[in-house]
Amino acid sequence: MADVFEVDRYDAAGRLGELEVPRAGVTVETPALLPVINPHLQTVTPAQLESEFGAEILITNSYVLYGSDDLRDPVEQQGLHDLLDFSGAIVTDSGSFQLAEYGEIDVTTEEILEFQHRIGSDIGTPVDIPTPPDASREQAESELATTQDRLATAAEVDTGDMLVNAPVQGSTYPGLREEAGAHAAESGLDVFPVGAVVPMMNEYRYADLVDIVAAAKRGLPESAPVHLFGAGHPMMFALAVALGCDLFDSAAYAIYARDDRYMTVRTTEHLEDLEYFPCSCPVCTSHTPAELKAMDGEERERLLAEHNLHVSYGELRTIKQAIRRGSLMELVEARARSHPAMLDGYRALLDHTAQLERTDPVSKDTFFHLSGESAQRPEVLRHRRRLDRLEPRGDSILLTEGNDADGFDECWSVRPPFGPFPRALADGYPLTAQVPERLDTPAYEAAAAGVRRLVEAHPDTAFTLAHDDWPTSALADVPERVELWNLKSDE
Ligand code: GUN
Numbered sequence: 001m002a003d004v005f006e007v008d009r010y011d012a013a014g015r016l017g018e019l020e021v022p023r024a025g026v027t028v029e030t031p032a033l034l035p036v037i038n039p040h041l042q043t044v045t046p047a048q049l050e051s052e053f054g055a056e057i058l059i060t061n062s063y064v065l066y067g068s069d070d071l072r073d074p075v076e077q078q079g080l081h082d083l084l085d086f087s088g089a090i091v092t093d094s095g096s097f098q099l100a101e102y103g104e105i106d107v108t109t110e111e112i113l114e115f116q117h118r119i120g121s122d123i124g125t126p127v128d129i130p131t132p133p134d135a136s137r138e139q140a141e142s143e144l145a146t147t148q149d150r151l152a153t154a155a156e157v158d159t160g161d162m163l164v165n166a167p168v169q170g171s172t173y174p175g176l177r178e179e180a181g182a183h184a185a186e187s188g189l190d191v192f193p194v195g196a197v198v199p200m201m202n203e204y205r206y207a208d209l210v211d212i213v214a215a216a217k218r219g220l221p222e223s224a225p226v227h228l229f230g231a232g233h234p235m236m237f238a239l240a241v242a243l244g245c246d247l248f249d250s251a252a253y254a255i256y257a258r259d260d261r262y263m264t265v266r267t268t269e270h271l272e273d274l275e276y277f278p279c280s281c282p283v284c285t286s287h288t289p290a291e292l293k294a295m296d297g298e299e300r301e302r303l304l305a306e307h308n309l310h311v312s313y314g315e316l317r318t319i320k321q322a323i324r325r326g327s328l329m330e331l332v333e334a335r336a337r338s339h340p341a342m343l344d345g346y347r348a349l350l351d352h353t354a355q356l357e358r359t360d361p362v363s364k365d366t367f368f369h370l371s372g373e374s375a376q377r378p379e380v381l382r383h384r385r386r387l388d389r390l391e392p393r394g395d396s397i398l399l400t401e402g403n404d405a406d407g408f409d410e411c412w413s414v415r416p417p418f419g420p421f422p423r424a425l426a427d428g429y430p431l432t433a434q435v436p437e438r439l440d441t442p443a444y445e446a447a448a449a450g451v452r453r454l455v456e457a458h459p460d461t462a463f464t465l466a467h468d469d470w471p472t473s474a475l476a477d478v479p480e481r482v483e484l485w486n487l488k489s490d491e
């Protein structure tokens, strides 16, 4: 594997990075969007993507070009960059998607990679087998074995300084996805797309999607650039970035536009249902929905595609700024509130908190507690683990949400959702968190788990917990030997 990817900054497992694409002579800032270009049907041209949207990278299908009577010769002679009129990085897919859709394609990995190299692709793709979700274990294993053979073949083909994708398959089996990730990393190839997730996204199975991406990431080294193949809806970009996906390709911007569908970061709307545009992009500020509805089909499609791209690029900028600031989890949480399936995706993400915690920075912008789910964030887990290394001074300790009291060797603070901590740490991240006054039960329960962790680590120390009327479910988690004071009922 060439050393082409560098991470600049993390937030959870999300990262700002740079992907060096030597053949294009460019470095692509990640997370990045790769608009899918259909060489026969360009609603928005690559030149326009570059000049108006700042696109640094795009993806097109080499199999379509390979099988095209009118484009195969021109692309072989002119090269892909010239044919498409794009100076950034060009990724080529192999026809695997057609294989999954139509069952058969007539090209081998060797042929298509040599073709991709010949036409000047910057990142090529072998013919992997996209095993659909819920395939039998036997099918998933045998197709994965075929994909793995093709990665080995791809590593043998002389592709010069073209980078090569090593897709990670394995259907809905996390164990296979993890193994596939580890195998792909050993193939010597360069970029790691997680494949066959389109059917999952079409069915809004975000929780399953999270589980398989998390599994693939466990198999891959931390430094591997990861592409989420076929993920083109901006509503799930923040979630996927938080898991550690770096590249997204979008055919959705164009497909949706063709069907008069209008993307937002929360939903997909039908143009006919809109009386107002909730967006400030050039399309939406210079037209009303009524004007678009009255246009001829081709112009309407182009404008909708432009809007869909503006929303998608805008969301990626929002995500990059959130990583800079350290507020990516707050953004994921906000996006999770737009659809029940996204909430399932966020909850599934939090099942992998320990995995996210490994790269989460020790200090960020103020932690905002925004919901019960916030209590499961990596920062809370990390604080709870840190309690094992904090030594109470003395034999009797007060843990309190209020003021110091006499009669104890030491007084510590308690703050939901983190739990107890020595007063001296109060000004450090994440204990400077902003929490709502009307706190949710999971925040108290998380704090109680912190109390339990501390108390169990110090069996010979006496603890008193002075709390602001915690719910019974939280108090039930505090070890019985802890003396309880309710500060509210004592007022
Ligand atoms: N496009 C969307 N999904 C896939 C996939 O699994 N493999 C390839 N090669 N392309 C895709």
Ligand code: ZN
Residues within 6 Å of the ligand: 277, 279, 280, 281, 282, 283, 284, 285, 307, 308, 310, 311
């Ligand atoms: Zn718009």
